[in-house]
Amino acid sequence: MSTNELLYALAVVFAAGAVTVLLRALPFIAFSRSRETPPIIRYLGGVISPAAIAMLTVYCLCVHLQTPTALRGGAELAGCVVVAGLHLWKRNPLLSILAGTGVYMALVQLF
Secondary structure (H helix, E strand, C coil), X not given: CXXXXXXXHHHHHHHHHHHHHHHHHHHHHHCCCCCCCCHHHHHHHHHHHHHHHHHHHHHHHHHHHHCCCCXXXXXXXXXXXXXXXXXXXXXXXXXXXXXXHHHHHXXXXXX
């Protein structure tokens, strides 16, 4: 690797790191003066995470259901059922996600 390539790679890493830190600090900088968070920000904070998870779930299931595998999407559906069932029963996201991932991985490796 030449010196120019190394400097370019370091510049890219530094720029990406700086942008990441700035984006993480932006809400604290923008709302540090006001005591109360604006209602729209509170609303978005409560809605965006579940919406993103739902969108990723639908995307993942659609892509995997079209992929020819031994279970034809059964592993994905079984994982989703385990996650939903455990979450409704125990209300523990970590347990639900770990168990659903475990079921999915076990089915994918076995079949």
